[in-house]
Amino acid sequence: MSRFHFKTMSKRPHTTLHVAGTALLFVSLMMLVCSFVELSDNKSIYPLLVASIICGLIGGLARLTTKPGTLGQAEIFSAVGGAYLFVSLFGTLPYLFAGTFDYGGSNSLIEFTDALFESISGYTATGSTVFGSHNPIESHGTGILLYRQLTQWLGGLGIVVLVVTVLPSLRASGLGLISAEAPGPESDRLASRVVDTAREFWKIYFVLTLLIGVGLFAAGMGGFDALAHALTTAATGGFSTRSASIGFWDNPTIEIILIIGMILGGSSFALHWRATKERRVPHFKDSEFRAYIGLFTLAAVVIAWILSSNGLGFGQALRSATFNVVALGTSSGFSNATGDGSSGDFAAWASGPQAILFIFLIFGGCTGSTSGGVKIFRLQVGALHALRSIRKFRRPRGIFPVFHGSKVISESLVQRVAGFIAVYAVLVISGTIILTILDTDIVTAASGAVSALGNMGPALGEAGPTSSFADAYSAPSRLVLAIFMLIGRLEIFPMLLMVISPYRVTKKQIRQIRKKNYS
């Protein structure tokens, strides 16, 4: 009895450390696998192996010495935010040990910034990269490249969802964690237990990845490339093992498979789950999915029409338009550009299509998916809320509920969505201003901020699909973008609250100290 007592006492209740430690253990396992892949390339296995051991030790220590404590809203946000910070930070180790970003003309501070940028871009499934012509992706070992793809795969569905699958002790609070990481219209509880819900999500994710991989392999990609791209397609991440991204293959079949993969990754996993359980396709009954497909189709056709009227063949125009609308709209960020100024290089398109793409950078995919952005659901709710505000002017006592499909969206959710959109706008504007002041032109700055916040990948202007973020933005700007990616991945509020809550706690402590001094 006393021994049991001692044992429980020794574990401090600290949810953040516990969740982050567990997440690090997964990362450690992932690095370990990649280190052996490095062998096939005759590269050193040590960078990944050492990184794996460090992550394993720290993660293990954090997990073993703590236990999940009470989970209020503040703890949930702190745990989810903490997990991403930990993982992103320790995720830089393989890059640093392997000297991935140690090329001519860079100093150690810039090297760290680049490693952090790439790590965050990976774990948030963004897909912006600092690789470029000065430091081509292909020059690095397959182990490091696989690790880079895997960071996106892990971050795509969510590290915390993965953590919850092994933490049954969280019980129902796990749902809070999941929805802080990827909020849906309502808490999408698929199974009766939250642990099972998280496992169902990962099962679907795994199968989706597998299907895309098989498809890509059949379409003519090499085995490794097929696996690597399947990982980042399901995650709607966008990392590629080639400098030219999908443009390297210039193969319409591969592009069609990717388009389908990205659309599935960008739609609600709860719908996919229902499809597997009910053996029918519930997607087209869902208002959000219908709007999602409708908007994409409309944008692809309009852009193709504009491009073809500017002299491109309609087939080629439709191919480029569809691929890029889907790649940006689902926040994947693959590119099918075969070179600067080619039909797939949207940074070289006319302003009209670029403006449409910019809108899609903001939109993002569906709620409950791996994609980023504002999300179609929020846009629908936001638009209906705006419309009814106008109607309310004429009929102040009228009640105009916001409908989504045939369901009514509760007022508190409408308020949260409106708040989200407002905060999102503030962040985009302030991000644009900061980036413009730091060095970039306004198009590159604004699209970069939107792209980072929505975890898209490429932006417009200087940061188009054929350019590297290392060329488009200075190191301080890249740091700002990396922070935006983290904020955006967790749908803004958890990260902001992580910053705000400690500040309020400190303020309270200061007040108490002052009180003591006065009395």
Add this chain to the structure above:
Amino acid sequence: MKVIVVGAGEVGTYVADRLNRHHEVSLLEKNPERFNQIERDHSLDVLTILGSGTDPDALKRAGVEEADLLVAVTKNDDANLLSALLAKQAGVKRTIVRVESRGLRNKEVGQLLGSSENHLMIDPDEEVAQDVLRLMEYPGALDMIHMGGGEVVIVGSRLPSNAPLVGMSLKELGEELEPDWDFMVATITRQMNEEEEVTVIPREDETLQEGDLLRIICKQRALRDVIRRLGIERDMPARALLLGGGRTAQLLAESLVEKAVDVAIIERNTDRANELSASLKRALVFNGDITDVDMLEEADVGRQDIVVALTGEDDANVLACLYAKSAGARFNGDLENTSNPKTIAVVHRLKLLGLLDTHDVGATLSPRTATANSVLRFVRSGDAAQIATFLQGDAEILEFAVTDESACEGKRISDAGFPKEALVGAILRDGKPQIARGSTVFRDRDHVIVIAKSEWAESIGQLF
């Protein structure tokens, strides 16, 4: 027949009162306050018992062992069903249960209560909603009752000055309709002086006057012609405003929305208004008081085609309807303009009806009569398949079936021995309706629709 009525609410007391004219009725009420109120009310002459319908002892005190029928009409679905089941167990053959929840109106629950001839589920709100809907189609009609499976319609309307029927004698009318009458005037209710209105079954020499309240019995296919002769137009409204968002309003709004009518509802209770707006996607819901003029203006009251007041407060209903009329007059510039909104008010206190029978408030109807009609219809089934009562006047409509054992079989109507204050209105022969004439002969399997003062119902029943 011995009847137990459970629940002395609005519906319960009215049904008890109506049934008490021919049957032995005991009324169960569990709320002591309400019980005392009924005891003090001398207009209701029934045996009232304090107790719950779900309590077997209370049922026993009400005489459940000898009862033939139990009518459970409390506001509580579950309690009503339980009383009916208890009654069935105690040997009561027939039950009528008020059930509001749609979830409970299904075969499974029905089977618990027994075969469909012996039990009936009623929903007063639904009945009122149906009545309002019928009136909306004919906004000038005061009431409209379908009989004989819908083949025969009884229309009540007050004659406006421009009606083609005004100034015609029934003899002239009859000659015009020869040889095969499509309709006949069943009763005339006429203002004799300031206070008194008299309902008569008219004779040939009667001349129709402006302001007469007529009940016309007609074939379904002649309804259009009758409506024209009565000087009331037929028009499904395009915009309707419902005042009060109770269950009746919700049911009504659902049907109207289905018919592509633009529906707006004003409901005072915020929670209820939110609930309504969520369940009625295509209706516009306001949260406000229906006696608040600003509220009514915001809802465009003057531009509506029809305004229906369905709150539980008679005075609010009437006031709002009056305001709707005047707002329409302001909008259209003329009180007599035909595009002014028509109004329908639900009135609970029957004694108020006399005040309302003006051209200002259009049709009025009462939830009690709507429910009572279906209860009475069920009670009389067997000897009379359907029955209806009117808000005004004490005439009843009865439907009888002729068999080869009926006393009147093979006789002419004029020789069958009907009392003077009864009128054979229509006969359904082989499913086809015909308006009865004195020379018509009753045949086996005829269905006969009779209009009579209620005290004659029993003796007429003996003829069949």
